[in-house]
Each structure stands twice: as structure tokens, then as C-alpha cells.
Amino acid sequence: MAKLTFLGAAGCVTGSRYLVEAAGKKLLVDCGLFQGSNELKDRNWKPLPLDAKTIDYAVLTHAHLDHTGWLPRLVADGYRGRIFANPATIELTEILLKDSAHLQEEDTERAQRKKYSRHPEPLALYTAEDVEPVLQQLQPMPRKGGFDISPEFRVVSYDAGHILGSTSLELTISENGKKTVVVFSGDIGRYSQPILNDPVTPPRADVLLCESTYGDREHQDGVPEEALATVVNRVVKRGGSIIFPAFAIGRTQTLMFYLRQLEDAQRIPRVPVYVDSPMALSATDLYLRHHEDHNLEFTREEGGGSGDPLDVHEFHLARSVEDSKRINDVTAPCIIISASGMLTGGRVLHHLARRLPDARNAVILAGFQAEGTRGRALLDGAKLLHIHGQEVPVLAEVVELGQFSAHAGKSELLRWAGGFQGAPRQTWLTHGEPVAAQSLQAAMQTQLHWKVDVARYLDTVELGS
Ligand SMILES: [Zn+2]
Structure with missing residues (x-):
């Protein structure tokens, strides 16, 4: 049987x-x-x-x-x-x-x-x-x-x-x-x-x-773009940056989609967005190749440009370790997207080590945070995170945006x-x-x-x- x-x-x-x-x-x-x-x-x-x-x-x-x-x-x-x-x-x-x-x-x-x-x-x-x-x-x-x-x-x-x-x-x-x-x-x-x-x-x-x-x-109620605009405006106003733990493809495009809409409606300021991943590539091209899998409309044949609903105004890809480390030198407000989404490893860890000790910054957690992960610890209000053998104080704001789940x-x-x-x-x-x-x-x-x-x-x- x-x-x-x-x-x-x-x-x-x-x-x-x-x-x-x-x-x-x-x-x-x-x-x-x-x-x-x-x-x-x-x-x-x-x-x-x-x-x-x-x-x-x-x-x-x-x-x-x-x-x-x-x-x-x-x-x-x-x-x-x-x-x-x-x-x-x-x-x-x-x-x-x-x-x-x-x-x-x-x-x-x-x-x-x-x-x-x-x-x-x-x-x-x-x-x-x-x-x-x-x-x-x-x-x-x-x-x-x-x-x-x-x-x-x-x-x-x-x-x-x-x-x-x-x-x-x-x-x-x-x-x-x-x-x-x-x-x-x-x-x-x-x-x-x-x-x-x-x-x-x-x-x-x-x-x-x-x-x-x-x-x-249940996920939090509320319109996702409203919730996002509120966080972005709050953090940028106090001179902070936002870390969005996520892989370069997937939830990241939902974030990009809303950021682009909010930028165009002038509901948030234009801030640089860094996607940090060794495999970072044009998500637009990927979505163009698999149009049967989604309902996005690109008004241009090729990715990029004003007809691309995923293209925020100031977009940067960090592929090499050096590119990734260079983001640490950015002091003006920015948004950093980096994996892993549950903070179990990957490059997001060095961004956290750099940005968590500053109360102006924020971490937006949108994905599921499993038991035993640093992401769950942050949601549970941890005051310290162990990262790369060091204790990193958590002063940054931790925001859960379940609307992006x-x-x-x-x-x-x-x-x-x-x-x-x-x-x-x-x-x-x-x-x-x-x-x-x-x-x-x-x-x-x-x-x-x-x-x-x-x-x-x-x-x-x-x-x-
Ligand atoms: Zn899955």
C-alpha cells in the first residue's frame, strides 16, 4: 500500500x-x-x-x-x-x-x-x-x-x-x-x-x-503601503536607515512595488535602496521571462526605466563582498535589503551589527521568524543579539509588517x-x-x-x- x-x-x-x-x-x-x-x-x-x-x-x-x-x-x-x-x-x-x-x-x-x-x-x-x-x-x-x-x-x-x-x-x-x-x-x-x-x-x-x-x-490589518509609508517617513525624519531582511527575489519585489508607488505619489522621500546579495540580478528580467506567474504589467519591453513598476528611483545592487561592506559607509538614510530573512546567516548580519546599536535605525521584519532564530529574538524584544561572536546591543526600532508576508x-x-x-x-x-x-x-x-x-x-x- x-x-x-x-x-x-x-x-x-x-x-x-x-x-x-x-x-x-x-x-x-x-x-x-x-x-x-x-x-x-x-x-x-x-x-x-x-x-x-x-x-x-x-x-x-x-x-x-x-x-x-x-x-x-x-x-x-x-x-x-x-x-x-x-x-x-x-x-x-x-x-x-x-x-x-x-x-x-x-x-x-x-x-x-x-x-x-x-x-x-x-x-x-x-x-x-x-x-x-x-x-x-x-x-x-x-x-x-x-x-x-x-x-x-x-x-x-x-x-x-x-x-x-x-x-x-x-x-x-x-x-x-x-x-x-x-x-x-x-x-x-x-x-x-x-x-x-x-x-x-x-x-x-x-x-x-x-x-x-x-x-x-492573522496578519496585521491595514493597507500595506500606508504602514510602509509611516515607517519610512518616521525613520528617515530622524536620520536613520532601514534594514529589510529578505532574499533579493520574492518579497523584495512587493516592497519595491510599494516603494515605487509611494515615491511617485511623493508620500515618501526618495532614498537609496541597496539590494545586497551575491546573486542579485535584475528581478525585472526574471518577471518578464515568467509573465504567466504574476500579474505585473511592464510598459517597456526591457527592464528598467519609468515603465518598470519594480524600479525605485535610486536603486543599487551589491554583488561582491566589497560592495556589501561599502554600504556600511553610507550615513545618509537608506534602505538595505539583504538575506537571510530570519537573520540565521548571510550578509544581513553585518548590516545588523553596524546598524542595530543606533536608535535612529529600524529593522522591518515581514517574513515568518522561526523559533530559535535571531529574527524571532528581535520580535520577542531581545536587547542583545549574538552576531559573529560578538554581542550587539539592539537600540534600533524593530517593526513587524505582516502585511508584507x-x-x-x-x-x-x-x-x-x-x-x-x-x-x-x-x-x-x-x-x-x-x-x-x-x-x-x-x-x-x-x-x-x-x-x-x-x-x-x-x-x-x-x-x-
Ligand atoms: Zn516558501
Whole structure:
């Protein structure tokens, strides 16, 4: 009988990896990195509980590292099969994996030089060299509609409205003449947002795996551009700068979109915006290439210029380490966008070390901040952050702007789930911390009358009736 094992994103929001076994074949859905506490990060160094060589296929819901960031280790452990994803996800995965490898090498080099790691000889989990073979194994599948991975596994993709290329996957398993439909929600985005299409609920599922990141919470009310304008004006007026922790592609474009509108309406002053990432590139070109994945309208053929809704007036890319460090010399108000979004590593750390001790500055946290991360510590009111072996006092203002979240809030998750034509026979909640998953479980039980359980790490469950 078909079965599924939760190899990650069970009891936490990272490390999405689900193993489906049916008709003698193994399919891995997503292959994410664990992020957050040391206990979670240590899992990245352990092999899977099965031989990676015995996995036949892999498929991705979207490009975020907590869904793709462990692929280099999977391939290093011997996985030689194809990794199916739609064209936008393939392009973004390539960018994110290269960026991830690059930053791990930068972080490791710094930790070795400054000797602040908890490990006597810090190593990168993988390097740029480990990423190359992964890219060879990526195989495009259609953005929409059905696709046969193999005679046993057929997937249909639905818009998830979370990042460019993000999908929910409906997997039909054929075994012994019987068909079982398993839906993987992927990460569900938000409704009525600029740039991305609304999430679409697949019509039916026998078994549903549903994310629960914000299963216990709604995002703040209020118009995003109003909230942003208020913060920008407040900080610039007192001569401060803003750090917006985020990867160069994704939520960053939502921010750019609103900044550009506010600049044009003269509701905020024009301040320089720095996007700091080794892989920083023209997001506009990327969005132009994948126009089926969003609803932005570019009035010019090529990126840039006044017809580009993502082009703020004073825009700078920092690719090299030197470019990145040079931003430290900017004393006039500016906006710095740099990863990682949960402040677990990457270049954003040196910007924080430089700007947190000054009360004029602000950090805007828009993404989910997992337990055990510096981002969560800031939200919880930490007065000190440990960065690169030093204690950095937090005097800067910390602002949570949930309006910029790429994740559905609780009622949006319920709206998405409510879109199924009938109740799934069984629902498993994944990709949520325990409190969030339990809160969504209770809501689904009372509002939808579904059979819902919270997934447990490394549990194997049967998918048949
Ligand atoms: Zn995601």
C-alpha cells in the first residue's frame, strides 16, 4: 500500500521533505534545508533515514530554501534521478542554491578567520561546486495542468500565490489499478495581493498535506503601503536607515512595488535602496521571462526605466563582498535589503551589527521568524543579539509588517482549505510550529469537520483507504 514519510517540516516550519512510496517506487516531494535552532540545523548534516540512491524521482513545490536547500546534500549522498519543477522554480532554485552555497562559504570563511563557531573547524554544508550537479538534474515540467512523472505518479500544478513559480501539487498515485490523490499544499500565499496570482485550491484530495505556518495567527490589518509609508517617513525624519531582511527575489519585489508607488505619489522621500546579495540580478528580467506567474504589467519591453513598476528611483545592487561592506559607509538614510530573512546567516548580519546599536535605525521584519532564530529574538524584544561572536546591543526600532508576508494568515489557510469540493479522508498539518499547527487543527475540525492530525517528524503513514 502507498505510504508517506514525513522527513521534515513536521513540528517546525523548515526542512520540507516528504517521501512517497508506491508500486515499488520512491518519490521525494521537496528537499528543504532545516533552519532555526541548533537542533534543527544539525539535522542538515545527517543523511536521510534511507539510502538516497534508492529514491527514483523528486519534485518541487517552489524554490524557497526550506523546500530546495538540501538538494546539494541529497545529490552528494547519491541521488541521481531527475528533479522536476516548473520553469520559474528551476530558475529561482538555481539562483537560491548558488546564493546559499556562496553565503555558506562566506560565513564559514569568516567563522574560521574569527574563530567564533561552536564547531572547532567550521565547514560549509555545501559549496558552489556541490550545486552544479543539482542543476543538471533539474527537469522542467509544465506550469499548469497535468504531467506524468512516471506510470505510478502524475502531478497537476495549481498556483499557490506565494512566490514566483510557487505551486500546490496534486499527486495521483496509481497502484494495483487503484488511484489515490494526495495534495501537497506547498506554501500558500495570500489573496488579492499585487504581483502574484491568488492561491487556487485543487478540486479534491483523498489525503491532504497542508502547511500551517500562520495556523494560529492573522496578519496585521491595514493597507500595506500606508504602514510602509509611516515607517519610512518616521525613520528617515530622524536620520536613520532601514534594514529589510529578505532574499533579493520574492518579497523584495512587493516592497519595491510599494516603494515605487509611494515615491511617485511623493508620500515618501526618495532614498537609496541597496539590494545586497551575491546573486542579485535584475528581478525585472526574471518577471518578464515568467509573465504567466504574476500579474505585473511592464510598459517597456526591457527592464528598467519609468515603465518598470519594480524600479525605485535610486536603486543599487551589491554583488561582491566589497560592495556589501561599502554600504556600511553610507550615513545618509537608506534602505538595505539583504538575506537571510530570519537573520540565521548571510550578509544581513553585518548590516545588523553596524546598524542595530543606533536608535535612529529600524529593522522591518515581514517574513515568518522561526523559533530559535535571531529574527524571532528581535520580535520577542531581545536587547542583545549574538552576531559573529560578538554581542550587539539592539537600540534600533524593530517593526513587524505582516502585511508584507508571503504566507496566508489563519483565515486565508481556512479559505484555501474550504475550497475543496469535499472533505479529504485525512489531512496532515505540516510546516508549522506545534502551537500554530494545533490551532489550525482545531479550527479545521470545528469549522470544516475534517479529520485532521498534526504530522510528526519521521512518522510513516499509509495513504490508501
Ligand atoms: Zn516558501
